[in-house]
Amino acid sequence: MSSMTPRDSDTGSLSVIRGATEQDLNRMASDMIQYLPDGLFPHLGKRFVRRWMKTFLTEQHGVALVAVTNEGQYAGFLIGSTNQIRHVSDVLANQKWVLLFSGLAALAIRPRVLLHFLYTRARPYARRLLGRTTTNPISSSSGSDVSPAVITSLVVLPTMRREGFGRLLVDEFLKRAAAAQAPLAELATTAGEDGAGKFYEQLRWRRVKQRFSKDGTLTHTYHRYLH
Template structure:
């Protein structure tokens, strides 16, 4: 996994953007569950989220960045996780971590009957197909598709929003994606005021299709060309 140079955004509070480490994951997982509760993973609990987030540190195409205050005591005020090649990242994670993630997920589901019922109703079939090896990666002999980078999660603490931290986290991600030869970056966010569409539009991302998540929530896709 390639490294990035730390960056110092020009904000009211001096903040460093750097590569995340294992020590950062506890705060990252807590902040994701608190500020990005949509979807399945946050409802599986912190232990599962930690195990899943580790894959963005260890796998070749994973990206994990944190924003940390420079002044003591240092505090994590934001993070971004994603991949510079989503197809290959998912394939690598399934190859290296499928069974450990499956065990962690099953334990989390068994401890949360309501989440288990919701999972069986909305996601069981595609997850089983993926676990069994269907559509886990590019087919051999197929025409290579342009690499697409994906921002999976971006969180900036409410107390420091509006200071440019989110923009610098995204810019750090796009630099990594361009270095890994991605031609396009994508993300999805909740539609309307509950999502971050206004932020991404402000920093130059283009809105794509609107669709519904597996939970029935309207979501928007955003794109950013890297060519």
Template structure:
């Protein structure tokens, strides 16, 4: 159910364009990984929101490549073969990078932002809030805030001192939400799809101390 919500409400980036089946496997990989975090908000039997993230991004990427590589590759290939426009975009913007990562020829980046003006922090590992999604019927009730704070509590308990995320600039992003929650913008860059995105950072211990 989180995969359907993800594809419907947060369709940005490659993974949602690969379809619900791929996203479902991606979420399950995070559940299985010792470094992955998936938190779900429900109302009765209905999922009204979720958070997807990791307490250590490089370690999580390495674990998924080691344990879920072929499953994810097979699913992605099947989707790309039936979606030529998505396949063309993948080859043009991401193909070489993903091949290097999957076959161990490129280390996972130490931060979420990629190339841009984001300063490196002097500590590691890095936690990443990858997605927070709230269904329309659950908005305005503090569901997103509760999910994010629960995620940061897990990160803090793991002893991680830096958490980052990226969100689209402008009305299609959620910069205002994160600023109100105490996150600080530390940079911006143009992503592989040509959209400007903002990088935010927070020390999860700040949330626990408030």
């Protein structure tokens, strides 16, 4: 499924937003590692990131979108879920062991990342893998038991920015989230100039919370109500 939206009213050129495929995953994984290096997953390498991203293609509530120009030039991607709690539950039920062994293999050859993981994340990850918690940290800020739709990652190539690709990716995600009856959409971005807060505020997202990530980075959480 794809959507086409006018990008430049003067030239009549079009931007195409389509569902990502497995053939897109290598490029998406590379771009995430390069442009969104914060957090644990980018430090586990391209092979792990690709396998993790694939869950957004295979699981029912996952969303993976790619933006391309009318000439077929890749511009960026978005991954997220229309129901974060159910998506995480599905991933744990169907992909837990594949991701676990892939993650352990990545950590085994990255001793500094392994030490950082043991210090910052080992206990909550172990609880989740053992099924002792089903709550996703980002969804806890919504103030209700209803799971939000969550934008996990959004990347637009630097050479393609200010062309409207980011807005189109977000709009398509919100359409899918609304169709899935999500009450609101949620995301987290790094605070300050390194984050994308101004971009989301221009799209009428509302900042509702700030917190420090497990790595000590100040992040802002944003909401966009859908119904």
